[in-house]
Amino acid sequence: MKSNPFTNSYFGLGRGFYQSIKPTPVQNPELIISNRVLSDELGLADTALSSSAGAAVFAGNHVPEGAQPLAMAYSGHQFGHFNPDLGDGRALLLGQIHNPDGLSFDIHMKGTGQTAFSRNGDGRAALGPVLREYLVSEAMARLGVPTTRALAAVTTGEEVAREQLLPGGIITRVAASFVRIGTFEYFLARGDTAALTRLADYVIENQYPHLKQVENPYPALLDAVIEGQASLIAHWMQLGFIHGVMNTDNMSIACETIDYGPCAFMDHYAHDRVYSSIDHHGRYAYNNQPNIGLWNLSRFAECLLHLIDADTGTAVEMARDRLEGFISSYQGHWLTGMRAKLGLKSGLEQDRALVEELFAIMASSNADFTLTFFRLSMLDMDASKDDAILAMFDHAASLTQWLDKWRQRLRQEDSDSDERKARMRAVNPVYIPRNHLIEAAIRAAEDHGDFSVFHALHEVLQQPYDLQPGKEAWMQPPQPDEVVHKTFCGT
Numbered sequence: 096m097k098s099n100p101f102t103n104s105y106f107g108l109g110r111g112f113y114q115s116i117k118p119t120p121v122q123n124p125e126l127i128i129s130n131r132v133l134s135d136e137l138g139l140a141d142t143a144l145s146s147s148a149g150a151a152v153f154a155g156n157h158v159p160e161g162a163q164p165l166a167m168a169y170s171g172h173q174f175g176h177f178n179p180d181l182g183d184g185r186a187l188l189l190g191q192i193h194n195p196d197g198l199s200f201d202i203h204m205k206g207t208g209q210t211a212f213s214r215n216g217d218g219r220a221a222l223g224p225v226l227r228e229y230l231v232s233e234a235m236a237r238l239g240v241p242t243t244r245a246l247a248a249v250t251t252g253e254e255v256a257r258e259q260l261l262p263g264g265i266i267t268r269v270a271a272s273f274v275r276i277g278t279f280e281y282f283l284a285r286g287d288t289a290a291l292t293r294l295a296d297y298v299i300e301n302q303y304p305h306l307k308q309v310e311n312p313y314p315a316l317l318d319a320v321i322e323g324q325a326s327l328i329a330h331w332m333q334l335g336f337i338h339g340v341m342n343t344d345n346m347s348i349a350c351e352t353i354d355y356g357p358c359a360f361m362d363h364y365a366h367d368r369v370y371s372s373i374d375h376h377g378r379y380a381y382n383n384q385p386n387i388g389l390w391n392l393s394r395f396a397e398c399l400l401h402l403i404d405a406d407t408g409t410a411v412e413m414a415r416d417r418l419e420g421f422i423s424s425y426q427g428h429w430l431t432g433m434r435a436k437l438g439l440k441s442g443l444e445q446d447r448a449l450v451e452e453l454f455a456i457m458a459s460s461n462a463d464f465t466l467t468f469f470r471l472s473m474l475d476m477d478a479s480k481d482d483a484i485l486a487m488f489d490h491a492a493s494l495t496q497w498l499d500k501w502r503q504r505l506r507q508e509d510s511d512s513d514e515r516k517a518r519m520r521a522v523n524p525v526y527i528p529r530n531h532l533i534e535a536a537i538r539a540a541e542d543h544g545d546f547s548v549f550h551a552l553h554e555v556l557q558q559p560y561d562l563q564p565g566k567e568a569w570m571q572p573p574q575p576d577e578v579v580h581k582t583f584c585g586t
């Protein structure tokens with residue numbers, strides 16, 4: 096990593112914001128994968144990625160020049176309950192790299208050993224969750240969803256004790272910022288308004304510099320995060336993505352998808368789908384994600400109140416107005432995205448009902464989320480190619496009726512069928528990181544040290560919108576015996 100020196104602006108915020116600590120070296124690091132495309136975008140030197148020097152850097156055994164590793168302090172609401180003492184218990188922020196365009200990116204490693212925030216944890220990550228995060232975050236990026244990126248993954252040559260002994264891993268992640276709503280909550284809980292102001296100014300300086308010109312930038316900051324999260328969550332919903340653990344410490348101030356734990360893309364559509372083994376009441380179910388987004392943003396607004404206005408009543412009023420805008424913004428993004436998925440260019444009043452009717456039929460017909468939209472984007476204006484999609488639905492007759500309505504709606508716009516199909520294909524993926532595929536990749540790696548499934552899956556997910564010859568098996572939903580019903584944090 097010589098080409099582009101590190102700095103660490105977070106260091107300047109002061110000691111209350113972090114613990115300054117180096118990664119704990121590991122025994123025998125080996126590079127599993129490094130992300131050449133991303134490293135080029137960041138302007139990193141090629142050699143750092145493939146060599147043994149790369150393994151040492153991405154395992155934390157060698158700290159690159161200019162990096163000032165630190166564990167960030169944060170709190171968070173976990174399943175609705177406030178926990179004042181979270182923080183990077185097994186992760187470190189190395190610092191920032193500026194890409195050739197001058198944009199700053201946080202480089203963060205997960206699995207690097209104990210910190211002051213580890214509580215009873217070992218500070219390590221198991222290989223399985225590392226592979227999972229690598230695959231899903233990179234797939235999200237290729238799908239066009241704002242997300243933290245994966246720069247590299249290594250095995251450590253050490254075991255971690257979970258319910259059983261598992262091989263250890265470390266993932267290096269890249270994000271616009273690793274500041275979370277929980278970072279703000281940490282200082283609110285301590286009544287430290289000076290630190291809250293410094294943090295808000297830091298976020299504005301680094302993530303929202305255009306707000307510096309605004310007379311009162313703090314309500315504008317709230318607006319920006321509300322808007323960014325409304326758009327992000329709408330994006331998740333359009334792809335059938337379930338984050339699984341939308342605690343406030345897992346919600347990024349830069350509005351990227353962050354912290355891939357028990358996340359999942361759903362196969363068969365159900366509006367209240369839950370995969371996470373720890374989400375017993377469905378708090379983070381698919382259809383509850385927008386509500387939880389708003390709940391989390393309300394916690395963020397509370398942290399900014401004293402900055403929004405010196406008069407608490409006025410501040411509350413202003414924050415409430417902005418929070419009320421979340422749902423309409425979310426619904427706007429959702430409907431725009433869903434229209435695009437159906438190939439519609441214009442917006443008509445009746446479109447929401449058309450979309451909702453399709454989802455209802457998918458639910459009652461056990462239809463696969465991703466394949467439904469993909470197969471829809473292959474259809475012509477006549478029914479000549481309808482067989483493949485009809486075969487996916489238990490109640491094909493309901494879909495036939497819906498397809499009639501859909502085609503009537505398409506006829507109301509002046510669009511060429513091929514052009515319309517191309518637009519649909521650009522937003523309806525063929526390949527997603529399905530749970531059973533991720534599971535197969537993890538099993539081969541953990542049980543047999545075989546990374547070929549991981550690499551093959553990663554490769555297919557690099558072009559999720561393109562039908563890749565010979566890769567048909569990767570687009571299929573699981574066979575009954577392959578279905579993954581529960582996903583785990585693996586912490």
Ligand code: AMP
Pocket residue numbers: 180181182183184185186212213214215216217218219220345354356584586
């Ligand atoms: P997560 O579930 O990854 O969002 O983590 C929630 C909190 O638990 C964070 O404060 C983590 O740093 C901490 N944590 C999770 N796993 C470990 C671990 N193995 N060792 C220490 N802290 C951990």
Ligand code: MG
Pocket residue numbers: 344345354
């Ligand atoms: Mg987290």
